[in-house]
Amino acid sequence: MDPSRRSVLGAGLFSAAAVIPGWPDVRDRLEKVQADPYRRIGHADVQAIVAVTEHMSDMDDKFGGRIARPMSAAFLINTIVPALTATADDDVKNAVRSAAADHCYLTGYMAMDERQDALAQCYYGKALELAGAAGDHLTYCTTLRGMSVQAVDLGHGALAMRLADAAASASPQAGPRMLAFLTGQQAHAAAQTGDRTAALRYIREAEAAMERAESRAKAFGSYDPSALAYHTGQVRFELGDVAGSIESMELADRLREPVYRRTRVRYNAMTAERKLSMGRLEEACVDWGRVLDDYPHVQSGRCDDRVRIMLTSLRPHLGNPHAREVYDRGRPMLRGA
Structure with missing residues (x-):
């Protein structure tokens, strides 16, 4: 049930020269598909897709991408793709596209965790198209950032920087937690390219944004002080401060919730x-x-x-x-x- 084997996605080698589509480019890129007159969906169907995606995300956190991705891919083929072709009101269609974009992003992350990096790029590309069609800036920015995380993990610092910058520029009204989420990744990518000045500026911006986020009521989001400490550790390491990076990584571990074994x-x-x-x-x-x-x-x-x-x-x-x-x-x- 792997979509790459069903001609939905194709995967070759990871491309370090990937084109980074801007928001105007993906806004109307998704091909119009023929609606299925025998199937109609509503908001309850969208809520079910969102709930399953959240459950898959929880499984991925606990057990890793190799366990969760086959199930996630099967759900994409058997449930989400038919929902995208079903007859629905315009607001439901956009909600389905948004939910599908989030699911593709998550499945791409799982593929990256498996070290199926080219396949992850394909999922991320579909997530961008669906997010653009839905007008979903949040998933679009999150996907670009996820692509940057993959690139920096593979040592493609320049590409990671372009992707991180694209994610930040596409989020015109980011709240403090989202701002920390984006600038923390910019800091890591900048440090890997050797741009010390930019890396330190971005990490300071991320720290200030996190302070503002933590001073408010707790909001849903995976980017927290532990994740920021990790990015600080990565910046310090890339800039040659190995001892400092160890301190930051140990802080990240103390702050991390125990469920995140991977x-x-x-x-x-x-x-x-x-x-x-x-x-x-x-x-x-x-x-x-x-x-x-x-x-x-x-x-x-x-x-x-x-x-x-x-x-x-x-x-x-x-x-x-x-x-x-x-x-x-x-x-x-x-x-x-």
């Missing part, structure tokens, strides 16, 4: 890698031990990558009993080893 695996592994680079082997082993506590509970290609890096990094240190213990524990756990 995030803990990835970020604790990064912290361990940086500690090892500073000669703090035994501290790194403690962090890697925590990684291995969480790793069996998630199905994630990105987490597999971090455990693979762990094993490679520990091989020169197997004379140390702490390193040997973590290595021997982790080697049989690595998926696809």
Whole structure:
């Protein structure tokens, strides 16, 4: 039930030269499809799609993209695509397109987590088209930012910066939490390109926006002080402050909700890698031990990558009993080893 095998999406290699469509370009890009006269939907159907997408997002957070994406893709094919062709009032049509855009964005994120990066780009492209057709600025900006996250994760700093800037420019009236969400990513991308001045300016803007957001009543949103601390850590690391990046990553871990196991695996592994680079082997082993506590509970290609890096990094240190213990524990756990 993978849409890439049903001709809905096609995937080759990740493109670092991806075209970044502007809002006016996608606003009317979605092809008009023939309405199905035998099927009619209303707002209740849209609410069901939104609820399923939220449930899939929760599963992705808890178990990883490899578990959640097949179900998400099947729901897209079997339920959302027919809803997009159903007869409906104009407000319902826009609501369906918006819900479909959000679901495509989420499924793209899952594909990225699997390390199906080209497929993720295809989902993100469809999310942009659907968001434009629905007039949904929020999902459009969130998708562009997600594309920037993918690019920076793969080391394409210049592309990540263009995508982050496009996301920020397309959000004309962002509240403080959304502003922190966008400028935090701009800071990370700018730091990866070596633009120290811009990176520090953006991270200060993100910190100020987060302070304003946290001073208000709690609002729904995944970007929180833990996520900001992570971005601060990434900026510090990219700019050469490894010790400072470790402090920020440890703060992010203390602030993080315990349900986010995949995030803990990835970020604790990064912290361990940086500690090892500073000669703090035994501290790194403690962090890697925590990684291995969480790793069996998630199905994630990105987490597999971090455990693979762990094993490679520990091989020169197997004379140390702490390193040997973590290595021997982790080697049989690595998926696809």
